[in-house]
Amino acid sequence: MSREATWWLLSDLHLGMSDDDPRCPGKMLPEFLRSEVLAASAPQQHVVFVGDTFELAGCAEDESLARLESIFTRHLDTFWALEECAARGVQLHFVCGNHDVELVRPSVADRLSALLSPLEATRVRVYPWLLHVPHVLVAEHGHQHHALHRMPELLRTAVSGTDQLDLPPLAAWNAHRSGSLLSRTVAVARACLASERAERRIRKLEYDELLQAESLRLAFDEVTLRELARLSRFRTVTAVPVTATRMVLTAAGRSVAGEVAPASAARFARTLEAHGSGVDWYVTGHTHRALESALGSCPTRYVNTGTWSSDVRGRGPDQSDRRAFPYAVVDVARDGATSGGLRYWRPDGG
The missing domain is CATH 3.60.21.10 (Metallo-dependent phosphatases)
Known part of the structure; x- marks a missing residue:
């Protein structure tokens, strides 16, 4: 070849x-x-x-x-x-x-x-x-397909140039490692709420404009990129139980992924x-x-x-x-x- x-x-x-x-x-x-x-x-x-x-x-x-x-x-x-x-x-x-x-x-x-x-x-x-x-x-x-690491509005920081980076739930847990169990739990709860809100925002026109700009930069079809951005979604009701199960399996020395x-x-x-x-x-x-x-x-x-x-x-x-x-x-x-x-x-x- x-x-x-x-x-x-x-x-x-x-x-x-x-x-x-x-x-x-x-x-x-x-x-x-x-x-x-x-x-x-x-x-x-x-x-x-x-x-x-x-x-x-x-x-x-x-x-x-x-x-x-x-x-x-x-x-x-x-x-x-x-x-x-x-x-x-x-x-x-x-x-x-x-x-x-x-x-x-x-x-x-x-x-x-x-x-x-x-x-x-x-x-x-x-x-x-x-x-x-x-x-x-x-x-x-x-990581965008892994609920506790997902950052739905990732492009907003890249395009706007702001210093704001919202921590995903697992990162929030790790960031408060030195705190009490209560403070870590509160941090994760707030991060989960922030992730849920972010998931709603990326389905609005303002974020579509960011996706359009990124699609031009990547030589990607805009409609396809928009669908990919919404392909995986953070939901507290499913993410937390799955993560808890994985933590238990890991602690027991069992594989958590095939x-x-x-x-x-x-x-x-x-x-x-x-x-x-x-x-x-x-x-x-x-x-x-x-x-x-x-x-x-x-x-x-x-x-x-x-x-x-x-x-x-x-x-x-x-x-x-x-x-x-x-x-x-x-x-x-x-x-x-x-x-x-x-x-x-x-x-x-x-």
Whole structure:
């Protein structure tokens, strides 16, 4: 196949201001970029970080900027490798996840671009919700389909440039970890009410205008994007019991998710197909379970890029082998045909 472009996709590195994870994702990423990406020869090269690349959650705007710079200071080799990729023409894409949602703030996104590609800022792009390559792939972190992580009005911050980021229920619980059980419960109750109100607001004309602007930026059909934004919905009455059940199962050491594509993935792909916007690949992260799967009769192939952290929850080779790191690759031929799927990279070349 004569390649026109190659896309590498990975997620959930959770790079923070320390590097105490036994899998050392901050040390592994530069090796991966140099051995896989910079050594490749496709005319167009793209690296997509499908969310939770950084640990920024819960920061105010000024703190987000400072923490982002501190993370790169702590992971200098990662910073240099990303900078080298951008300087050599590799397009870097960052999709926001629930742990680095602060990237939706224009000031934080601009700072990321300035750090990694000071001479050509367009080499670095940030996506508040999803990345779309027509007929090829859609990539989103996946937390928008997880009720307690869902932020219905995510685009409002990205477009308006405000500092306001409403915490989803689970983030509100974690943000009040040092408080009493009562204070944490009250925080979650308020977050649930805020999420319910936000779900109603995204069905109004004002939010439709934001979706229209985003559809133009993403080369996406406006009607399709509007339906995708409403595909999953937060409802307190169903979210809280399900989450409580999962917490009990987790505490008992039992798995809370099977090794199959989530139902939301099939709904997402069918929605794209129904509107004539189908893609070959739908890629997410978030669950920390690396997986490639068919989506029933839908021609779209699903890939979850797992995690490079030690919090592996799937049954793939990365569960037993800390030197196996999951990622997805999609090669695009000159005639538009694609190939690829889930892969595992090892620093020793295995």
